[in-house]
Amino acid sequence: MEKIRAALIGCGHIHSLHTRAIAVLPDVEIVAVCDEIRERAEKTAAEFSCRVYTDWKEMCECDDIDVIHIATPHYLHAPMTIYALEHGKHVLTEKPMAIKYEDAEAMNEAARRTGNTLGVIFQNRTNPGSVLVKETLESGKLGKVKCAKCALYWDRPDSYYAKDNWHGTWEREGGGVIINQAIHTLDLLRWFMDEEIDFVEANIANRTHPTIEVEDMAEGIIVYKNGVRTMFHLVNYYGENENITIDILCEKGKIHMEAAKATVTFEDGSVIERDNETVPGPTVPGKGYWGVGHYKQVADFYESIKKGEMPALSGEEAIKTQKMICALYQSGKTGQRVQL
Numbered sequence: 057m058e059k060i061r062a063a064l065i066g067c068g069h070i071h072s073l074h075t076r077a078i079a080v081l082p083d084v085e086i087v088a089v090c091d092e093i094r095e096r097a098e099k100t101a102a103e104f105s106c107r108v109y110t111d112w113k114e115m116c117e118c119d120d121i122d123v124i125h126i127a128t129p130h131y132l133h134a135p136m137t138i139y140a141l142e143h144g145k146h147v148l149t150e151k152p153m154a155i156k157y158e159d160a161e162a163m164n165e166a167a168r169r170t171g172n173t174l175g176v177i178f179q180n181r182t183n184p185g186s187v188l189v190k191e192t193l194e195s196g197k198l199g200k201v202k203c204a205k206c207a208l209y210w211d212r213p214d215s216y217y218a219k220d221n222w223h224g225t226w227e228r229e230g231g232g233v234i235i236n237q238a239i240h241t242l243d244l245l246r247w248f249m250d251e252e253i254d255f256v257e258a259n260i261a262n263r264t265h266p267t268i269e270v271e272d273m274a275e276g277i278i279v280y281k282n283g284v285r286t287m288f289h290l291v292n293y294y295g296e297n298e299n300i301t302i303d304i305l306c307e308k309g310k311i312h313m314e315a316a317k318a319t320v321t322f323e324d325g326s327v328i329e330r331d332n333e334t335v336p337g338p339t340v341p342g343k344g345y346w347g348v349g350h351y352k353q354v355a356d357f358y359e360s361i362k363k364g365e366m367p368a369l370s371g372e373e374a375i376k377t378q379k380m381i382c383a384l385y386q387s388g389k390t391g392q393r394v395q396l
C-alpha cells in the first residue's frame with residue numbers, strides 16, 4: 057500500500073511532537089514542512105529529507121500531500137484548516153481549535169462539505185490515567201459525580217511573552233491561561249463529566265503581567281445540566297510549574313489526578329492507580345507536562361483516515377470544549393453568568 061503523505065505548517069516549539077510521531081508510523085511519510093521563517097523549516101526538512109515551503113497556501117495547493125498538520129499561532133488555525141480542507145487535505149490542528157466559536161463552526165462545516173477529516177489535538181485524553189478515569193466513571197462503580205475541581209499553578213515569566221508577537225495578545229493568542237495552558241485540563245474535566253453544560257461563571261484578571269493584554273488568572277464554576285458543579289483556579293504566576301490537579305468527588309469514592317497519574321479510591325478503601333507509560337513517539341526535554349499523548353493521538357488520526365471513520369478527537373468533539381472556553385471568556389469579560 058502507498059504511504060499517506062503528510063506535511064506540517066509551523067516548525068516552532070511543539071512541531072517535533074508531530075513530525076517525530078509521524079516518523080515512527082510505518083505507513084506515513086513526511087513530504088513537506090512549512091514555516092514563514094525559512095531556517096526553521098529547513099532545519100526540520102533536513103531531519104526528514106523533505107521539501108521546504110515558506111508559503112503555507114502554496115504547500116496546501118500541492119497534489120502530492122494527503123494530510124496537513126497545523127502547529128502555528130492560534131489565530132491561524134481556522135484559516136489554515138479551512139484552506140487545507142478545501143484543497144483536498146485531511147487536517148490535524150493543534151489546540152485550541154480556534155479563537156472564536158464561529159470560526160470553529162466554519163472549520164467543521166468545511167470538513168463536512170469537503171468530506172475530509174478534521175482532528176484537534178488534546179493529547180492528554182490518551183494518557184493511561186485519563187483513560188482510567190473515563191472508564192471508571194462510565195462503569196458506574198463510583199456512582200454519580202457529586203462535584204469536581206481542577207487547579208493549575210504555573211509560571212509564565214515576562215520573557216515567555218516577549219519571545220514572539222502572538223503570545224499575550226487577544227487577537228493572536230485569543231486569551232491567556234484559559235485558552236493556552238489550562239485548556240487541556242478544562243477539556244479533560246468536561247470530557248469526564250460527559251454531560252451538557254448548563255452555565256458558566258468566571259472571573260479573569262491580569263495581575264502580574266503588565267506587558268500583556270490577556271488574563272494570567274482565572275477562577276470560576278462550570279455547572280452541568282445534571283446539576284454537577286465543577287470549579288477551577290488557574291494562574292500563570294506561581295513561580296514554578298506545579299503538577300496540575302483534578303479531583304472528582306463521587307457517591308461511592310473519589311478520583312485524584314496529579315499530572316498524568318490518576319488514583320481512584322473506592323468506598324471500601326481499595327485503590328487503583330495508573331500513570332504514564334513509555335510510547336514509541338518523542339518527548340521534548342524539559343517539557344514533561346506536554347506528556348506522551350501526541351504519538352497516540354497522531355496514530356489514531358491516521359487509523360481513522362485509513363478506515364474512513366471519525367478520529368476520537370474530531371472537530372465535532374473538540375468544538376464542545378471550544379464552546380465552553382468561549383463562554384468562560386464571555387463571562388470573564390462581562391462579569392455575567394453565561395448560559396450555554
Ligand SMILES: NC(=O)c1ccc[n+]([C@@H]2O[C@H](COP(=O)([O-])OP(=O)(O)OC[C@H]3O[C@@H](n4cnc5c(N)ncnc54)[C@H](O)[C@@H]3O)[C@@H](O)[C@H]2O)c1
Pocket residue numbers: 065066067068069070071090091092093096110112127128129130132150151152177179220236346
Ligand atoms: N498540545 C500541547 O501540549 C501544546 C504545547 C505547546 C504548544 N501547543 C500549541 O501549538 C501551537 C504552536 O505553539 P508553539 O509553542 O510551537 O509556537 P511557536 O511560536 O514556537 O511556533 C509557531 C511557528 O509557526 C510559524 N508561523 C507563524 N505564522 C506562520 C505563517 N503564516 N506561515 C508559516 N509559519 C508560520 C512561526 O514562525 C513558528 O515557527 C499553538 O497552537 C500552541 O497552543 C500545544
